[in-house]
Amino acid sequence: MRVNVQTQIQKTKHRSKMWRRRFTSLPLFFSHLQQVRRADELKICQAFCTETVKPPVEGESNSGRNSPFVAFVLGGPGSGKGTQCLKIAETFGFDHIGAGDLLRKEMHSDSENGAMIQKLMKEGSIAPSEVTVKLIKKAIESAENRKFLIDGFPRSEENRVAYERIIGAEPNFVLFFDCPEEVMVKRVLNRNEGRVDDNEHTVKERLKVYKAITLPVANHYAMKGKLYKVDGTGTQEEIFERVRPIFASLRLST
Numbered sequence: 001m002r003v004n005v006q007t008q009i010q011k012t013k014h015r016s017k018m019w020r021r022r023f024t025s026l027p028l029f030f031s032h033l034q035q036v037r038r039a040d041e042l043k044i045c046q047a048f049c050t051e052t053v054k055p056p057v058e059g060e061s062n063s064g065r066n067s068p069f070v071a072f073v074l075g076g077p078g079s080g081k082g083t084q085c086l087k088i089a090e091t092f093g094f095d096h097i098g099a100g101d102l103l104r105k106e107m108h109s110d111s112e113n114g115a116m117i118q119k120l121m122k123e124g125s126i127a128p129s130e131v132t133v134k135l136i137k138k139a140i141e142s143a144e145n146r147k148f149l150i151d152g153f154p155r156s157e158e159n160r161v162a163y164e165r166i167i168g169a170e171p172n173f174v175l176f177f178d179c180p181e182e183v184m185v186k187r188v189l190n191r192n193e194g195r196v197d198d199n200e201h202t203v204k205e206r207l208k209v210y211k212a213i214t215l216p217v218a219n220h221y222a223m224k225g226k227l228y229k230v231d232g233t234g235t236q237e238e239i240f241e242r243v244r245p246i247f248a249s250l251r252l253s254t
């Protein structure tokens, strides 16, 4: 009997301790609720992405607090990088730096590299890293904005290493448009912008280069948990609705 009473007392003490713990941890409980809500927001992202990361915060890249916020945008030729970058830039206030656009501008200028770039583009090959990174660096440095989309770069591991060495930072994250080859080819052949590389022969070469040399870059960032993979099929609007939550969940100060 005595033992039973003792047991009861202990049980009661234990219960009251538990309730005390529960009440004193109410703020914790609510902060947990907030985290759950945050996790739910992230799950919205995850519904659209095969890989997601914690939304990056401006200044959290490797190069310190005042470094620019950089998202690389990758995908095959015709996957819709340029089209979606325009929408992201307009909606979320990013500067859009198209690596191919910078090279085309250089090609049409009097630059000593013009002829070399034209030849490489026509072949579907990749320009030397030093040339591309120099153009990107200049574009970043001359902008007032501190949020950039770097579209169509890095196209090779060598490009990536050169960028990280010269700029001194990794991108905050990488957006990747996943699109079947036949869809990409169809879009490229209908692009009608008078580009030297929008023809059947060059697009075939570009796809080979993309699979052998560019995809390893995407894999590198996937391994680091920095890759957001988005389905690049459907209408431009449908794709943008998959992209939107990724950028909406970023905690950027400007």
Ligand SMILES: Nc1ncnc2c1ncn2[C@@H]1O[C@H](COP(=O)(O)OP(=O)(O)O)[C@@H](O)[C@H]1O
Pocket (backbone or CB within 6 Å): 075, 076, 077, 078, 079, 080, 081, 082, 083, 084, 187, 188, 190, 191, 192, 232, 233, 234, 235, 236, 237, 239
């Ligand atoms: N979702 C889409 N559906 C159909 N055509 C598209 C779509 N997105 C882009 N396009 C068109 O396909 C072509 C290639 O798109 P673009 O954004 O230039 O791709 P990338 O920069 O990846 O090569 C362009 O002519 C563009 O207008």
Ligand SMILES: O=c1ccn([C@@H]2O[C@H](COP(=O)(O)OP(=O)(O)O)[C@@H](O)[C@H]2O)c(=O)[nH]1
Pocket (backbone or CB within 6 Å): 075, 076, 077, 078, 081, 082, 099, 100, 101, 103, 120, 121, 122, 124, 125, 126, 127, 128, 132, 151, 152, 153, 154, 155, 159, 197, 206
């Ligand atoms: O970092 C880059 C980006 C582009 N290019 C060259 O420019 C071409 C066109 O690139 P762009 O990104 O404009 O093509 P997209 O993928 O948008 O069709 C590529 O095939 C390459 O020859 C390059 O050498 N390095």
Ligand SMILES: [Mg+2]
Pocket (backbone or CB within 6 Å): 081, 082, 098, 100, 152
């Ligand atoms: Mg493009």
